[in-house]
Amino acid sequence: MIETVFRTDDLSAADRFGLWREHMVKALCPMDMSSDHTAGFRADMRLLQLGSVCVWPATVQSVRFRRTAKLIRRSDPELYHLTLPLWGTNGISHVGLETTHGPYDMHVVDSSRPFDIHVLDTTAPVRMVGIEVPKALLPLPPRAVDRLLARRLPVRGGTGALLAGLLTQLVQDTASYGLSDGPRLELVIIDLLSAVLAHHIEADDTLPPEARSRTLTLRIHAFIQHHLHDPGLTPSSIAAAHQISLSYLHRLFRTDGITVSAWIRGQRLERARRDLADPALRNLSAQRIAAHWGFIHYPHFSRAFRTTYGVPPKDYRRQTTRHG
Structure with missing residues (x-):
């Protein structure tokens, strides 16, 4: 596992927001960003590189992320981005939906579709954990995943709780993981994310029988891998x-x-x-x-x-x- 750290406290107040914006664009994908706190903006972010998967815990003041059709044409890494909010609120406009998510309301957006995400703090900076996973690595029907974009994915019980637990444990204790742990963690995260999405896809009565069988198989694969011991x-x-x-x-x-x-x-x-x-x-x-x-x-x-x-x-x- 390769870890890099970005802290605005290490920068002059005048440079913080601009350099934070550059860092986010480089680490994730091209986005327009704005904030009411550009003067002395404060944010901490760690980027954990696990093979093709990135996990990034962050603490930020209110900020808005906009990915437009023009930016998508310029560059598209073709990622699914999952956010696990730990504190604060995320307002999302994506695929024709307007949704609001509070703490532990996991949600997914697609880098190939325009989105507008407003991260709002109230009494304290927002804390979250993000995952970036190449869409090609998820063995799920893209049209089925489309039904879940911007929707709330609960973390109470089941594979949602497993994924949330893994992410919170991972970001709290990165020192105990070595370079060779990256590929293992990549596989576990992909399997659990696939199982979480498959669970919600399977619950959709409009899904074709073949897709329902495939998503059930993915859930079973994730269950087996979690219980191999x-x-x-x-x-x-x-x-x-x-x-x-x-x-x-x-x-x-x-x-x-x-x-x-x-x-x-x-x-x-x-x-x-x-x-x-x-x-x-x-x-x-x-x-x-x-x-x-x-x-x-x-x-x-x-x-x-x-x-x-x-x-x-x-x-x-x-x-x-x-x-x-």
Whole structure:
């Protein structure tokens, strides 16, 4: 994970808003920005680069962000931008909707569509966490995601709570993450965001059956990945958690040409492989890494690992350490 920090307190009062505006445009996308506090504007922002995903916690005074059709024609990174407000209010005009969001009302906008966002403080500066995710990385029907733009996405319970919890924990404790954690966190954020959006898409009765099945599959994928550590994770427990029959669960996975158990095993093996190659985890034995990812019997893990990657786990670790 790569972290950069921008604080207006480090600048002269006259330069703060102009340099903040330049920083935001460079970090996110071209936008027009204005504020009633340009004289001595105050803002703090950290930019956490997790592969192709950016997470940026920020504390700002009232400011307005406008992305016009002209700016979109000039440059479009083709991102979905999710905001998790922690304090203050966001007023949004986007895709024909006028909405207002308070603390913990997550919402998404599309960089390819004009938007007008007014971040309002009352008694204290606004605090928020933003995520920038390339649209191509979300395996969801774009027309279905369009239905969620600018809408409130609750964070109480379910995958919304998981995503909000991950973001708040991440931005509170960046010191405990290293450079090699970036790709892992990128995958987790993409999976959870996909699951959050899929949950709300699936609730839309107008969604075609094929899209509903796909979004349910994404929710199940996110659930499995969140519970990979649990040795008791089984097709039956997954079906029960999603209130579907076991036969329907197997049918969803057959569409992708794989069994549920094989998908779980593949995800666990891949997580274990990454940990074995991670220099920061070299003091953990291969047995402990296997157990951490839900493999109760080490010989079974070793055979599955060798079948998948061509070498036993310990040999793989020695090879990656030597070449690293």
